Amino acid sequence: MKPTLIAEMMAVLAAAPRIRAIQALVRAGAKGVSAGDLARRCGVAASTMSFHLTQMRSVGLVESRREGRTLYYVASLPTLEALGRAVMTGFCPALVPDFESTATFRDPAMAANDRNRPLNVLFLCSGNSARSQMAEAILTREGQGRFQAYSAGSHPRDTVHPQALAVLRRANLPIAGLRPKTWAAFGAPDAPMLDFVFTVCDEAAGEACPAWPGQPMTAHWGVPDPVAFAGTDAATAAVFNDTFRMLYNRISLFVSLPLASLDRLALKRRVDAIGAMARDPEATEAVEATAPA
Template sequence: MSGDGDSHNVLFLCTGNSARSIMAEAYMNSLPAQRFKAYSAGSHPGGTVNPHALDVLRTAGLSVDGLRSKSWDEFAVPGAPHMDFVFTVCDNAAGEVCPIWPGQPMTAHWPFSDPAGFEGSDTEKRAFFLDVFRQIRARIDIFTNLPLRSLDKLALQRRIDELGRDPAKAS
């Protein structure tokens, strides 16, 4: 783990880096304990953050300053922050070949439905984005409350994998 063992870098990956990974980054960085520094990126970033994702974050009272759609290449070069955890948050990113991350971070797939691909009225879209954000928030809350210091590497890997399959089992 990076730093002094009390601070961990987390990278959330998705294909477009416009909604789910952005919401995860913003939420994790809003947590008061500051035990985690979150980043997000995409394998094929669209270049813009989805306006519905920004609306959901603002509604939740979270800062959207500095959020941008970016390539995962930014985090696979010398001098990039060392990642302790890398989570894919969409099915597309899980099936793609990921770069080799320096320092061998722990990885897991935490799938969420794609709110950007949801079709419906603006009210229905907003409700869908809010539901996906609620799921992201719940999963991150469980993860950030895991006893990281007392779990060995295999037990921790099992817990973060369980979060992707059934969050209730991981808590």
């Protein structure tokens, strides 16, 4: 986890009501707590708690889900674990097992002379025009050379969506070379040996995919489709920003995993847990409410 993200999370937590809220959410588990109930438990006004929750959601410490008209908030345990580990690694490295080798995971069956190459990660969505392109660009930077990111689609569009490129430019992420590609190319005999394949849309997750070389670990990290949104330019930009934030949070957790100290089953549980993080219900609702029939 990058120092800037650690600093943002620590800054958000620098208030006693937020610490109490996180503790209450951890105790509540997956069922979550409504903002009003959480405000009563922490002894603050409901409007104040809503502000605190918005801040904690912005850095991925808290996720939410909608049931009817009520939002239930849940502590993001993968994010809290990654934050705790990152802090301990920086200040008390002797207490963190295998802290120096967190990016060297390899299936024991891999050839020994293949273990020093970057881990190849493929992000998939149906059109390969927005979500998977953003994920590729995010991992290219956040992976810091330890990961090689790719993206593809089952039915790739002609071009990358301009709003996706705009989001990446605002984040100073690389966009050179980004283009829609068919996922069939990554199932060819001369394709790169893949270590991880993540679907970021529900449509691609439900389709029959090629046989990937390398027997990669797979997981579903679905997020709402920003391309389906129909609204003003400002509203569309906000939806793409939401999508970027959700992908950034997941990828930041992924690159922070202690890969060398996890066996394959434990690592699978971790990447599945990242994908199971609650989606942004407000972004989902906006897409569903304004998308064309």
